[in-house]
Amino acid sequence: MKFGKVFKRVVVFIAIFTLLVGSCLLSYSKSSSTIKLGVNLELSGAVAQYGQRALEGIKMATDEINKKGGILGKKIELVIFDNKSDKTEALNIATRLATKENVLAILGCTTSGATKSAAVAAMKYKIPIISPTATDDKLTLDERTGKTKAYVFRVCFNDSFQGDVMAKFALKTLKVKSVAIIYDASSDYSKGLEKNFKVAFTKGGGKIVAEEAFAKSEQEFSGILTKIKAKNPEAIFAPVYYDEAGLIIKQARELGIKVPIMGGDGFDDPKVAEKAGSKYANNVYFSTHYSGQDPDKKVQDFIKKYKQLYKNEPNAFVATSYDLVYLVADAIKRANSTTDREKLRKALEDTxxxxxxTGVITINKYHNAQKAAVIIELKNGVQVFKQKINP
Incomplete structure (x- = not known):
């Protein structure tokens, strides 16, 4: 009998102790001296260049903010994970950041497919996720209801806008009436841009003379390009990432295809000219989020600071990720809370x-960034500002 009473007292003590410890841990997480922001990026794998450049922009902005005293008296602490350019890993990391790491918000991913996957965890655990560069139209929308996903945001324009921009550029600036399209059938980004360009181009009076899809990780495009050459298009639109872009340009030029080759922001990486070769990287045009040739003081100051740190030219992935951190910092200030995810979500909506x-950003009702797009031309592999197109 006495043993039973002692046992019951021990059980009660353990239960009370557990509650007290849990309460202390909760109190600690809410009174942490830092603002924990999760970073979910493609730091290795097929599109590592994007994640690595994005991380540079994120770190640069974070260091600047922290040197100035942080946000609401607290400094930013980055919790960084590599999703290895894998959608499943992106979801696993987002789940860990939302639960085990208990971050305030998630920065990333850079690609549409990975971000859409990570967004599942963001919606489940009610944590804001903000991508610097994911452009797929469906990213921020619930495909069943058509409603905006409450916790999913981006600081870049979407594919509808980007596809429309490149279609107008082809029709009005390049003055072409027939285009062939090459796209990656395994990529949400590529399929989204292909669809939106086609709609806008044909609506404007243009004609799509060929559409050729390829499988993930394709390296040989000569067969596709030979088919396209036979159709005599006035231009080629290839909404692909940097590896494929460089190879398509090189192989097209080697086949004697001299027409303009166009793309989206996936072209915005030095690897394109590297893979194509500077002599072939001509008459190439793509839409992106920013140009280093913009004379705006804010842009030039940013470039100067980046060059001092990384001894290189910043591309759009650096710039949009840099803006991402400052935009989130601005939202945290307006939310007047360093711990409340819901208040931050509302502040992001009200941006x-x-x-x-990368320009003046307003977050619209679909959680997309309304901002201008820039058209870049490659001349002997060097990026040259062509024009800016407003929403």
């Missing part, structure tokens, strides 16, 4: 006329 390096 208007945020002046960033």
């Amino acid at each position: 208007k006329n945020f002046a960033g390096v």
Whole structure:
């Protein structure tokens, strides 16, 4: 009998102790001296260049903010994970950041497929996820209801806008009436841009003379390009990432295809000219989020600081990720909380006329960034500002 009473007292003590410890841990997480922001990026794998450049922009902005005293008296602490350019890993990391790491928000991913996967965890655990560069139209929308996903945001324009921009550029600036399209059938990004360009181009009076899809990780495009050459298009639109872009340009030029080759922001990486070769990287045009040739003081100051740190030219992935951190910092200030995810979500929704390096950003009702697009031309592999197109 006495043993039973002692046992019951021990059980009660353990239960009370567990509650007290849990309460202390909860109190600690809410009164942490830092603001924990999760980073979910493609730091290795097929599109590592994007994640690595994005991380540079994120770290650069974070260091600047922390040197100035942080946000609401607290400094930013980055919790960084590599999703290895894998959608499943992106979801696993987002789940860990939302639960085990208990971060305030998730920065990333850079690609549409990985971000859509990670967004599943963001919605489940009610944590804001903000991508610097994922452009797929469906990213922020619930495909069943058509409603905006409450916790999913981006600081870049979407494929509808980007596809429309490149279609107008082809029709009005290049003055072409027939285009062939090459796209990656395994990529949400590629399929989204292909669809939106086609709609806008044909609506504007243009004709799609060929559409050729390829499988993931394709390296040989000569067969596809030979078919396209036979159709005599006035231009080629290839909404692909940098590896495929460089190879398509090189192999097209080697086949004697001299027409303009166009793409989206996936072309915005030095690897394109590297893989194509500078002599072939001509008459190439793509839409992106920013140009280093913009004379705006904010842009030039950013470039100067980046060069001092990384001894290189910043591309759009650096710039949009840099803007991402400052935009989130601005939202945290307006939310007046360093721990409340819901208040941050609302502040992100209310973002208007945020002046960033990549332009003035307003988050619309679909959680997309309304901002201008830039057209870049490659001349002997060197990026040259062509024009800016507003929403």
